[in-house]
Each structure stands twice: as structure tokens, then as C-alpha cells.
Amino acid sequence: MPARLRRYLPILDWGRRYDRDAFSNDMIAAVIVTIMLIPQSLAYALLAGLPPEAGIYASIAPIILYAIFGTSRALAVGPVAVVSLLTASAVGQIATQGTAGYAVAALTLALLSGVFLMALGFFRLGFLANFLSHPVIAGFITASGILIATSQLKHILGVSADGHTLPEMLMSLLEHIGETNWITVVIGLAATGFLFWVRKGLKPLLRSMGLGPKMADVATKAGPVAAVVATTLAAWGLGLDGHGVKIVGEVPQSLPPFTLPGLSPSLLQQLLVPAIVISIIGFVESVSVAQTLAAKKRQKIDPDQELIGLGAANLGAAFTGGFPVTGGFSRSVVNFDAGAETPAAGAYTAVGLAIAAVALTPLVHYLPKATLAATIIVAVLSLVDFSILKKTWAYNRADFLAVAATILLTLLVGVEAGVGAGVGLSILLHLFKTSRPHVAEVGLVPGTEHFRNILRHDVETHPDVVMLRVDESLYFANARFLEDLLQARVSEGTAVRNVVLMFSAVNDVDFSALESLETINTRLCDMGVGLHLAEVKGPVMDKLRSTHLLEHLNGEIFLSQYQAWRKLTGPQDRLAAQ
Template sequence: MNDRLSRLFPPQVWLKRYRRTTLIQDAIAAVLMTILVIPQSLAYAMLAGLPPETGLYASILPVIGYALFASSHTMAVGPVALIALMSATTVAPLSNGDPAVALGTSLTLALLCGLYLFAMGIARLGFIANFISHPVISGFISGSAVLIILSQLGTLLAIPASGANLPDIMGSILTHLERFNALTLLIGVAALIMLLAGRRHTQPLLIRLGLGESAAGLLQRLVPMVAVLVTTVATASAGLGDAGVAVVGVLPQGLPGLTLPSVNLAMLETLAVPAFLISLVIFVESASIAHRMAARRGERIDPDQELMGLGAANVLTAVSGGFAVAGGFSRTVVNDQAGAQTQVAGVLTAVGIGLVTVFFTDLFHYLPKATLAAIIIAAAVTLIDTRSARDTWRYSRQDGLALLATFLLTVFAGVIPGILTGVALSLLLYLYRTSKPHIAVVGRLPGTEHFRNEQRYAVETNQQLIILRVDEALYFANARYLEDRISEALRDHPAVTDCILMCSGVNMIDASALETLEAINTRLDGAGVRLHLSEVKGPVMDRLETTPFMRHLSGRVFLSTFDAWQSLNTISPDTTAANNSCFL
């Protein structure tokens, strides 16, 4: 029972070893995290189309909920740009511009995401993230980043800008362009330059001034708070709010009451699919961050625990007035660089944000919304991964086209069509690649027990014996290809009396492939060719032994291909010359 509880609640393990020195490290990290998270949280709430205070609410209880189940020691959970955008594009068409409806729908969406994630964790479906390939994820995130940037142009110009894709957003901006506010644009551009220049030059400057690399990198992450302070003071002292510069205004003090969002069947039906897709993105994005940080620290991540942690976080954000949350890369990096050792740092950060929410919201009254837009844009720029796109295109045209298609559809159709396309492309690419597995005619390397592709090596072969190595699981999508490939090989080798399928690369044979093998065995037997198997893996053999195929197999099953060669090689072998290489 104790082991089961320890697996379910990982803090039970590391809290036993928790020391005062660890608490001090976590507390220092929490102070720095609080400073970083507040402007980000306000900005991402605006990106989600919600009041700024919801960003603060989404940074308190969800962090604690995640900490209860998380296997990652340092990943920081809260509002992130990509999930905020997906939430906004899902909610906006349903709210018709009504802020109260938008908030209620966002809470319901977060609740559904939380339930999906937690249920997947209980069902141990952490492997589900593998259904989306990295190129597709890269294209989706880059396309979403473009939409995030475009969505903030309206705030920078102080004009309405709505839409879920590039044509809609640009159309809205062009329609209202003549109403833009020059002061708002000036503040937004100044904040953006400060953020981008600070990101690039702060660390090198501080290092030249004698600061350590780690400390300089940490201070560089706090540039957004500097931008917030400078533009807030400038706006307040110059009275720019009266000149048309939109500011955050009055933020309610105190914490919201805990309550379940109002849910009806029609809303659940509408949000069910978007919520699942958003849940998938939450997990994929968060898991990649958690694995990256764990690798640096020599730790191990349990994907199923991460699912439950993220699920608990989203359920708690739904009942506490926030919106959907995920693991954030920038805040996780700051958390790690600040010296955080455990999830206690996140809990203390939540306490710090809670104190700010209760006592100090007045400090943000004159914060320009254009500054928050600049923070969002600066964060989104880092999500556009041109290097990955270039490397992927060079390595694989198929993956490159999948990345490009996902990117373009995300930008021109929206994030939900984009991620749907991404999932579909990932599965289609897998089916395409495995539908034509590598099947090589192999021969024996002279003087050894090894068998290699006769197209690549100088190997011994025999006119009456052909060996085909299958380098893929056999299933419905490639069963016919196997049959065709064997037929081609036998046409090229008309004197063959024995055919060996070398199954060292086959880890599964499904019912369709088994039926095809039976047909191959029957056809070869009728042509006077015996079918043999070699190097069949144990789990595959366990299943084959119970089938009629094994009873009707015209040949034998050999433990190794060399055993089959010795047993069936009844005439002197020929030597087939090939280009020697190191490839299999």
C-alpha cells in the first residue's frame, strides 16, 4: 500500500529527504519565479480573451495540484501562450463577444481538459504522445506562434482585431487600421525592443561586467518585469491613459471562490473534441519540457504521473476562475536556473502570487496592455523553429512536407484544423513508411555466421536457396507488399527450391499478415518451393505456435539463419560481389 501511494504521490518520497538547505534554495527560486510569472500570467490571460486577473488565478491552485502528482522536480505549470491561444480560438465563436460567457466556457474547457488528462493518466496512456511526430509538432507550434503574433497586432495598434486564422485577423486589422493610436504603438514597440534586445544582449553585458554566466542568464529572464515597470511608470506619470493608451485598470483584490463551472450537455458536446485536442497538446508540450529538464538533472519522468499532475492542475484552474494550463518552458528554465530543487518552489511561487493577488493588484492599474502584447509577441518569436524546419527538410522530404503542411494549415485555417491535420499526417506517414518495409535478399558473409544485403556486400548465395530479411513488423498495411516482394524475388531466382524469411526485425505479426503468410506458404508449396522461418522472436513464436499456419508450414523454423544455411545449402555456394559498405 505504501509503495502504491508513493507511486501515486511522488512527493511522499522526496519529502522524507527534504532539508532546510533545500527549502532555502526553493524559496529563493520562488521569489524570482513570482517576479517572472506575474507579467506573463496577465499577458496570457489577455491572449486567452479573458480578464487579466484570471492569469493570476491560473497560477495559484493549479501549481499546487500539479505538485501533488508530478514526477518532475522542477517543471513549472501555469498559463502558456500556445494553450491560451487554443483556448481563445475555441471559446471565441461560442461566446459572441460576451465576457461572462467567454469566462464560463473557458472554465468548462479547462475542466474537460483536466478530466481527460487525469483519466488518461489513470489508464496509463502516457504513450499517446507518440502519435504525433516531432516535425508535425514543430510545424504546429511554429504556425501557432505566427497566429499569436498576429493576434497581438490589434492591441499594439489599439484597434479591434479578431479571428482564428491569418486571413480573418488581417482582414479585421485592415478594416480598423485608420483608428490606430500612435502612443499605444510607441509604447508597445518600445517594450518589444526592450524585450528582444534584453534577451540578446543582457547576459553578455552582465558577463562582461563580471557576473557569472548562470546568474547573468537568470537576470536576463527578468527583463519582462523591467519592461513592465518602465512602461507602467511612464504611463502613470505622463497620464497616457487619458490619451487613449489602454491600461489593465482595476484588478479585483482577493482570491476567487471555489466553484464548479456551469455545464450543460450542448456545451459539453461542442467542447468535447477541442478539449481532447488541447489536452493532447498540453501533454505533448509539457512532457517534452519535463523530459528535457529531467535529462539535464539525471532524473526520470513518469508520463502517466505527468498526465495526472496536469489533469489535477486543469481541474483546479477550472474551479478557481483560471483557464487551461500547461508546463511552460521559460518559467521552467528560470525555475531550474534559480536553483529550485523540488515542487516546493512551485508551491511557494503560488503562495507569492496569491499574496500579490490579495494585497498588491493596484500596482498593475497603469500597466499598458500594449506592454502585455509585447511580452506575448516576444515569447511567441522563440516558438518559431526555422532551424528544425530546415534540418527536417534536408533529412526527409516526407517529414518536411508534413511539417510545412501542418504549419500552413495552422496559419491559414486555425489551430484546431492545424492540430487535427498534424495528428492525421503523423498516422498517415507511419502507415506509408511501414506499408513498404525494407525487405532485403541476403547472403552469408564468407567465413562467418552473419548474413547481409547482397546489394551492399560481397556475400555467398545459392541458386536453390533464397533468404529474405524483413525489417518491419508485419501487419495489414504491408502484408500485400510482402507477398509481392517474395513473388518478385522468386521470379529473379527461378532455380530456388527453399525460401527463408529471416524474421530478426519482425516484432509483431497481426491476423492480416498471418493470413497472407498462409497464402504465401500455399502458393510456394504448389510451385515446389518450401517456406522456412528463421530467428523468429519469442513473443511472435508463442502466438504462431497456436495457429494452423505452423501445422501447414511446408518448411521448418530455424533458431538462426546460419542453422538454416547449413541445413539447406546442399550445393556449392556462389559468391555475389557487391559494393562493400558499413550499412545493413
Template sequence: MRGLTTGLARYLPILDWARNYNGTTLTSDVVAALIVTIMLIPQSIAYAMLAGLPPEVGLYASIAPIIAYAVFGTSKVLAVGPVAVISLMTLTAAGKIAPAGSAEFIAAALILAFLSGAILIAMGVLRLGFLANLLSHPVVSGFITASGIIIATSQLKSILGIEAHGDALPELVQTLAQNIADTNLPTLIIGVLSTAFLFWVRKGLKPLLVGFGLAPRPADLIAKAGPIAAVAVSTLAVIFLDLEAKGVKVVGTIPQSLPPLTMPLFDLALWQSLAVPALLLSVIGFVESVSVAQTLAAKKRQRIVPDQELIGLGAANIAASFSGGYPVTGGFARSVVNFDAGAETPAAGVFTAIGILIAALFLTPLLYSLPIATLAATIIVAVLSLVDFKTPRTIFAYSKSDFAAMMATILVTLTMGVEPGVIAGVSLSLALFLWRASRPHAAIVGRVPGTEHFRNVLRHTVITDPHILTIRIDESLTYLNARWLEEFISEQVALHPSLKHLILMCSAVNAIDASALESVEAINHRLKDGAIKLHLSEVKGPVMDALKRSHFLHELTGKVWLSQNEAFEGLLGETVPTEENPLR
């Protein structure tokens, strides 16, 4: 029975952490949930409106998905729910189906959540979590930076109280400029003051509270709950100053209800049109979520299982699709708050969901007069923390190719929109990976005097021989670089007319696939025609096992040497001493 429970815990992590749950853990989780709930209520509403959905949808997306993740996810502190980038991607994808806020638009958002969940679960079952590694960090960073700029720009319309639209920066800026004369002054005042206050809260409130004698941790948690003060003050201002009558747009009526039981509309044509956006949502959501989860897990020396995370996030999105929500993932800001507040287990997420549920049932009337400008300020402050202008400079100094990929992703996202940006990012990541894999690093090496070590002739003073050439290959040999290896060796042979022995030093070669084996066989035959013997040195066990299953070793003109030094010493003895090379 214990073995069965352990096996199930692999797919149901709740069976693992719930086994040792106690009163102390309960207290920590409840306190963390209370703090996250306070933060999440206005944030969920803001992100739903960013996605073009009714405000209550944000609350619904913060209930069932959190519970589903608590059952299937492996992170102890990851807080799942609506996030800015996924909200923008939802708006872009569903906006191609129907106008934002319409019944068809909401139906498309539900389908996106369901398809994204199904894709994530399928990837988890097939153990495809490694695919996220194909998105390089510079490309992901570039996409998130560009998305943050677009999101912040899109919210300026709510700060100004004017109309603006567009999926990319040029159109947004153009429509903002065209309508800026219609700016509503009370809305602008609320928006600017809320934004300034929230920026100050992030940086200035904690030092102020610590200066008054409050301990750093509670001071930090109070600072993170700052948006609640902005919500409360701006809402009271609207009520007592009758600002709605002066043109200030408010959230309005939010239904007091449990999350509805919804069913994603089955329309094959609609599903096909949303399949690619759902895939992009899945990949970006997973990369963002697992990055946050691994960062926080490392601080507590805990372990995240990427394949199970796929299942956990997939279950969360499936739950969203059946409970009136929209696509969700793990959020950085709320997860950090959850961690700092002392959450010990995913049960903190369950308690957060209960808190949001209570808010959806009883507190929504209090949000009727909440200015949309305040929600816009909340979004602007949140997403600008994602905009990173330091990383491009660092990457430029380190790798020009990575910098080019990052800047291309930023430019495509800013000028063409989120989906083209994601596609460009994925394409650039793959292209960069393939380009690098097709051009492995290789070095001509010689022996360091007085040692048995062999190093690059261009970097060290080493002993070489005109009749012996050693090429160290620093990557596995595959179909991607097989032709490159042939050309590289042909070039080196032409540069060394006295060559009699060529050694491939394979200390860094972990595999040789069928295509590469054919190339090595061709190299062996060509060298034989030129009276040059091909040797291998330091071949790893698994690679040697594979070679033994072929005819290559029987046709090899030279030998397979255990060590490079042994090969060099052995072949030196076969060459004829000359005045130019007295070492022999």
C-alpha cells in the same frame, strides 16, 4: 506501512520527495519561487488577455493548478500555468460559444479546463501516455511554429493600438491592414520600445552583466526577469505622462481577491460542443509539457513518468476549473527559469503559487496603469522563441515525407486556424505512421564472404545461390503490412525462376499478429504449389511461442532454423552444384 507508503507514492509523488525535505532544499525552492513569481505575474496576465479573459483569470490559473501539480506530478521543476499556445486554443474554442470576455465565454473556459482535466486523468489511469507518441515531432514543431506566428500577429493590434480580429493569419493580416491608419502613436512607441528592450534583454543583458563582473548564473536570472523592468517603466510612463488620456489602453482595475470558488456549468449541449476542443487541448498540452519535463529531468538524471504526468496535469486543470482559471500546462520559459534558479522539488511551485496569491491580494492596484502594449510585447517576444525556421530545412534534408507533413500542418494552421491545424497534425501523424507501418523495410540478403553475417545484396558484395532466396523483414508483421508481404514475395518469386527455397529471416520481427499469420500461411501454400519450400530463421522466442499455438508449424513446408547461416549452409547442401554456382 512502508510498502503502503511506497505504493501511494506512485500515485502521490509528493509522498516521495517530501520525505527527505530539509532546510537546504527549502532555501533553494524559496529563491527559485521568488524569481519565477516575478516573471509569472505579468506573463499570467498577458496570457489571460491573449485567451480573451479578464487579467485576473491569469493570476487565478497560476495558483491552485500549481499546487495540484505539485501533489500529483513527477517533475521536480516543471512550472504549470497559462501558456501561449493553450491560451490561443482556449480563445478559439470558447470564442465559438460566446464573445471574448463575456460571462458565457468565461463559463466555456472553465468547462474546457474541467473537460481537459478529466480527459487527462482518464488517460493517465488507463496508462495511455503512449498515445502522445502518435504525434510526430515534425508535426508538433510545425503546429507550434504556426501558432507562434498567429499569436505574434494577433498582438500587433495592441502594439499599434488598433482593432483586429481573426483565428487565422489571412483574416488577421486583412483586419490589421484595414485599421492601420488608426494607429495610436503613444501606444506604438510603448509597444516598439518594449519589444526592442525585451529582445535585447534576452540576448544582450547577460553578457553586459557578466562584463561588469557578475557571475553568469545570477546574470542569467536577472536577464530572465527583464519583463518586470519593462512593466515598471511603461507603467510609470503612463502615469506621469497621462498617456491613458491620449488613447493608450491599460489593464485597468484588477480585483484584489482570492481565487473564487467556481463550478463548471453543466450544460450537456455545451459540453458536447467543447469535447473535441478539450481533447485537442489535452493532447497538445500534454505533449508540450512532457517534452519540457523530460528535457529538464535529463539534465539532473531524474525520471519522468508520462502516465503520472497525465494525472498531474489533469489535476491541475481540474483545480483551474474550480478556482476561476482556464486550461493550463507546463510552460517552457518559466520551467527553464525555475530550473536555472535552483528549484529542487515541486514545493518551489507551491511557494510560487503563494507569491501569486499575495500579488492577487495586494499588488493588483499597482498594475492598473500597465499598458496592454507592454503585455503584447511580452507575448510577442515569448512566442517568437517558439517559431523555428531551422528545423524544416533539417527535416527536408533528412525525410521528405516528414517535411511534407510538417509544412502541411503549418499551412493548415496559418490559413484555417488552430483547431484545424491540430486536427490536421494528428491526422497527418497517424497517416504517416500507418503508411510507414504498411510498407516495412525488407531486403534480399546474402552471406558476406568469410563471415556468418548476412547483408543487403544491393549494399554489399555477398554470396548468394540461385536456388535459395533470403528475405530479411525489418519490422513486426501485422495486419497493416500482411498484404504487402504477400505481394513482395510473389514479386520476388517471379524474378527468381530457379528458386527452390525461400527463407524469411525474422531477426527483427518482434510479433506476428493473426492477420499476418494468415498471410504467412497463404504464402506457404502458394510456394508449395510452385514446388518452393518456405523456411524461417532467427525467430525470436515470443514469436515462436505464438507460432506453436497455431497449426502453421505443422503445415510449414520447410524448417525453422536457429540461425541464418545454419539455414544457408544446410540448404546449400540440398542443391545440385552447377558451373554457374561452384560454391556448392
């Protein structure tokens, strides 16, 4: 029972070894991440269409719950750009921003996402996320980055605009371009330029001034805070809100409240599919970051337990005034670089954010929304990577098609359509590729016991024997392909008297493929041709032994391909079909 508990509560494992050094490192990391998260949390709430405090609330309880249930030592959980965009897209189709119904729908979305993730984790179904290929994910994130950056231009310009697709956003911006507030533009462009410079130029400058590498890195990570402080003071001191500059306004001074998601059947039905999409995208992003950071310290994570940890985090967000969350790349990297040793660093970060929620929220009253928009734009443009199109075009045109379709549909139709197309195309491409498995006719490399493709190597063959290496597991989608290929090869008018199927690369044979093998065996028997199998893997052989195929096999089963070659082409001729 204790081992089972430790599986579901990783805190019982790392908590036993927690010491003063780990506490010191975790506290330092927590301070750095907290400083970074305050403006970031406010910005992502703005992106999700929610009040700014929702971003802070979504970064407190979820972090603590992930620290208890998660397995990554460095993953920092909270609002992220792509999930915030998906939230705004899903909830915006149900309720109007600023209404109670909008906030309740966001809570419900987090609830459904949490339940779905935990169900996947408990039933160990994390492998389902593999149906999203990496190129498709890269294409979706690139398109999402463009959508997110475009959606924030209205705050940079100080105009009202809406839309969920790129054409809608651009048309709306053009329609309201005459309402541009030039003071807001100055603030937005200045903040954006400063933040870009901080990312590239501040650290080298500080190092040239003699500051240590760690302190220079901390100062660079805290760059957005400087932009927040400067623009807030400017807006307050100059009374810019009276000149049309939109500010954050009053933010409640309180800890996250207890909230109840909506449970009406119609609302749950409307949000179910978006919740599944958000869960899968969030999990894929989170587990990728967690595995990358864990590998650097030779640690490991449990993807199924990660599902439970992220599910618990989303449930926490649903009942504490938040919205869907996941593990963020930028904050996790900062957490890792700052020296976080255990998930306790996240819990300490939550404490810091709770203090900020109670004591520091009045300080952001005059924070211009243009500054938060600049923070989002700078963060998401680093996600845009069009090189994936060039790479996939050069390597695999089918993958290029999937990436291009995902990008275009996400930009022109919407994020749900983009994700759906990506998943659908990934599955279709997999089925297409495996439905035509690579089957090579092989021959003996002279002077060896190795067999290679006759089209690629100078090998020995025998006119009476056809040896085929099947380079794919056999299942319903490709079983007929092997039937047709063998029929064509043996019917070419040659004197083939034996066929050997080399199964060294076959990891599984499903029932449809079994029936195809039985059909092949019957046809070859009628033609007077022997069917033999070689190098069959143990698990596959175990399955075949439980069937009638081996009893009626019109040939033999050989341990190795060379053994088959020696027997079927040797001096003691046994070429006649049995």
C-alpha cells in the same frame, strides 16, 4: 498499498527526503519564478481573451496540485502561449469576449481537459501522444507563434481587430489601421525593443560590470518586470489612459474564487474536441520539457503520472477561475536554472502569486496592454523555427509535407485544422511507410556467419535458395506486400526450391499477417518450394506456437540464418520441399 499511493502521490516519495538545503534552493527558485510569472500570467490571460486576474488564478491552484501529483522536480505549470491561443480560438467560437459565457466556457474547457488527461493517466494511455510526430509539433508551434504574435499587433497599434487565421487578422488590422494610437505604438515598440535587448544584451552588460553570473541571470529573467514598472509609471504619471492608451484597469484584490464550469450538454459537446486537442498539445509540450530537465540531473519522470498531475492542475484551474494550463518551457527552464530541487518550489511560487493577487494587483491598474502584448510577442517569436522545413526537406520529403501542411493549415484555416491535419498526416505517413516494409534479399558474407543485402555487399548466394530479411513487424497494413513480393520473386522463372524468411527484426505478427503467412506457405507448397523461418524472436514464436501455422509449415524453423544456410546449401542436399 503504500507503494501504490506513492505512485499516484509522488509527494510522498520526495517529501520524505525534504531537508533545509532543498527548502532554501526551492525558495530562491520560487522568488525568481514568481517575479517572472506576474507579468507573464497577465499577458497570457490577455491572449486567451480573459480578464488579467484569470492568468494569476490559473497559476496558483494548478501549481499546488501539480506539486502533489506530478513527477518532475522542475516543471512549472500554468498558462502558456500555445494553450492560451487554443483557448481563445475554441471559446471565441462559442461566446463573445468579455461576457460571462466566455469565462464559463474557458472554465469548462479546463474541466474537460483535466478529465481527459486524468483518464489517460489512470488507464496508462500516454503513448497516444506519440501519434504527434516531432516535426509536426515543431510546425504547429511555429505557425502558432506567428498567429500569436500577429494577434498582439492590435494591442501594439491600439486598434480593434479580430480573426482566428492569419489572413483574417491581417485584413482586420488593415481595416482598422486608421485608428492607430501613436502613443500606444511608441510604448509597444519601446517595450518590444527593450525586451529583445534584455534577452540578448543585458546579461553580457551586467557581467562586464562585474556582476556575478547568478545575479546577472536573475536580473535578465526579471527584465520584463522592469518594462512593466517603467510603462506603468509612465501611463500613470502622464495620464496616458486619457489619450487613448488602453490599460489593464481594475484587477480584483482577492485569492482565486471558487467557480463552477458550465455542464450543459451542448457546451460540453462543443468543447470536447478542442479540449482533447489542448490536452494532447499541452501534454506533449510539458512532457518534453520535463524529460529534458530531468535528464540533466539524471532523474526520471513517469509520463502516465504526468498526465494525472496535469489533469489535476487543469481541474484546479476549472474550479478557481482559471483556464487550461500546462507545463511551460520558459518558466520551467527558469525554475531549473534558479536551483529548484523539488516540486515544492512550485507550491512556494503559488504562495507568492497568491500574495501578489491580494496585495499587488492595484499596482498594475495603469499597466498598458501594449506592454503585455510586447511580452507575448517576444516570448513566442523564440518558438518560431522555419529551419524545420529545411531539415525535413533534406532528410525526408514525407515529413516535410506533413510539416508544411501543418504550418499552412494552421495559418490559413485555424489551429484546430492544423493540429488535426498534423495528427492525420502523422498517422497516414506511418501507415504508408510501414505498409511497404523494407525486405532485403541477403547472402552470406564470405568467411563469416553474417548475412547482408545482396545489393549493397559482395556476398555468396545459392541459386536454389532465396533468403529474405524482413525489417518490419508484420501487421494488417503490410501483410499483402510480403505476399506479393514473394510471389513475384519465386515466379521469376528461377529454380528456387527454398525460401527463408529472416525474422530478426520482426517484433510482432498480428492475425492478418498470420493469415498472409499461411497463404504464402500454401502457395509455396503448391509450387514445390519449402518455406523456412529463421531467427524468430521469443514473443513472436510464442504467438506462432498457439496457431496451426507451425504444424503445416512447409519447411523448418532455424535458430540462426547461418544454420539455415548450412543445411539448405550443404553437401547433404535437402533442398526438396517437404
